[in-house]
Amino acid sequence: MTSDEKGELWMPGKDWRAELIAAVQPENYRYDEPMSRHTSFRIGGPADLMIEVETPDELARTVEYCRKSGIFWFLLGRGTNLLVKDEGIRGVVLKLGREFSRISVEGKKIRVGAAVSLAKVAEQAARNGLAGLEFASGIPGSVGGAVFMNAGAYGREMQDVVSAVHLYRPGKGFSIYRREKLGFSYRSSRLQTEEAICLEVVLELAAGEEAQIRQEMGELNSRRREKQPMEYPSAGSVFKRPPGDFAGRLIEEAGLKGKQVGQAQVAPKHAGFIINLGGAAAQDVLDLMALVREEVHRKSGVWLEPEIRVLGDD
Numbered sequence: 158m159t160s161d162e163k164g165e166l167w168m169p170g171k172d173w174r175a176e177l178i179a180a181v182q183p184e185n186y187r188y189d190e191p192m193s194r195h196t197s198f199r200i201g202g203p204a205d206l207m208i209e210v211e212t213p214d215e216l217a218r219t220v221e222y223c224r225k226s227g228i229f230w231f232l233l234g235r236g237t238n239l240l241v242k243d244e245g246i247r248g249v250v251l252k253l254g255r256e257f258s259r260i261s262v263e264g265k266k267i268r269v270g271a272a273v274s275l276a277k278v279a280e281q282a283a284r285n286g287l288a289g290l291e292f293a294s295g296i297p298g299s300v301g302g303a304v305f306m307n308a309g310a311y312g313r314e315m316q317d318v319v320s321a322v323h324l325y326r327p328g329k330g331f332s333i334y335r336r337e338k339l340g341f342s343y344r345s346s347r348l349q350t351e352e353a354i355c356l357e358v359v360l361e362l363a364a365g366e367e368a369q370i371r372q373e374m375g376e377l378n379s380r381r382r383e384k385q386p387m388e389y390p391s392a393g394s395v396f397k398r399p400p401g402d403f404a405g406r407l408i409e410e411a412g413l414k415g416k417q418v419g420q421a422q423v424a425p426k427h428a429g430f431i432i433n434l435g436g437a438a439a440q441d442v443l444d445l446m447a448l449v450r451e452e453v454h455r456k457s458g459v460w461l462e463p464e465i466r467v468l469g470d471d
């Protein structure tokens with residue numbers, strides 16, 4: 158949902174925030190929360206209200222209140238694939254809390270809450286001699302965000318390991334979708350078209366040797382440190398891979414490595430990344446993205462499509 162889709166009942170004058178937080182513990186909400194504190198880019202203006210929901214029922218109640226009142230809402234994971242605009246978000250940002258942070262291992266399956274980090278679940282898989290998640294151990298997002306994005310690296314994606322997902326579908330209630338129903342494709346899943354919220358995931362892994370799994374995780378993570386500008390805030394690859402090519406290669410070929418707008422820069426270490434040199438505005442990143450798209454199109458005829466999700470008011 159975009160902020161342009163706010164319903165007719167949207168009434169900025171009304172104190173909808175007080176109504177929404179009436180049943181929320183004081184430590185679980187904040188007014189005017191800067192999103193720069195919650196994104197790996199360290200960029201983003203304030204959200205009117207941020208609530209950490211503790212249970213599926215609290216999540217459902219909050220989302221349905223927003224839907225019925227025409228209040229914009231957004232589910233935040235670990236904020237590693239997001240650019241929030243400088244004016245922030247007129248509406249509610251929801252974050253999954255305690256009940257969404259559990260992990261349990263049942264044979265070759267791991268049942269994991271959507272708020273758990275990929276690094277943590279990959280570590281748990283390794284400790285239990287379960288192979289298949291090595292590719293994900295260095296992706297900095299949450300399990301829920303990774304399913305939503307069908308995150309992937311080194312030739313593997315979430316769709317290779319997800320067996321089923323417990324979802325909340327706004328207006329429709331709770332459901333379980335098996336892998337076949339999740340509509341996975343490159344950096345996409347059915348969650349994106351249905352606005353479905355991932356609550357819990359069942360991963361199906363293979364039996365392996367802990368030492369070998371740890372060795373592979375270590376090798377992939379050193380490759381990441383070598384190639385990616387991890388010393389700067391970013392949101393990972395800004396653009397999707399165009400068919401048969403790499404966005405970074407096309408950007409480099411267009412002579413844009415190191416190109417800077419304000420404090421946003423095409424990373425000298427990896428042209429697929431835009432980094433925040435310190436105090437970059439969202440507008441700097443948006444202007445740099447527009448410049449990169451134009452220039453790459455001019456040089457190679459390809460229009461790059463953003464992988465990162467842009468959110469917020471102008």
Ligand SMILES: Cc1cc2nc3c(=O)[nH]c(=O)nc-3n(C[C@H](O)[C@H](O)[C@H](O)COP(=O)(O)OP(=O)(O)OC[C@H]3O[C@@H](n4cnc5c(N)ncnc54)[C@H](O)[C@@H]3O)c2cc1C
Binds near residue numbers: 235300302308392
């Ligand atoms: C240094 C760096 C390296 C990266 N490397 C990779 C990589 O190798 N491969 C890759 O694929 N990505 C990579 N990324 C991008 C990012 O980590 C992934 O896209 C990740 O899956 C996003 O998860 P998140 O929890 O941070 O989601 P967020 O950024 O918080 O949100 C992204 C989208 O997911 C939705 N979402 C989040 N949680 C849920 C949920 N529980 N239910 C429904 N929707 C949800 C949000 O609403 C939003 O639309 C990298 C990012 C960085 C900063």
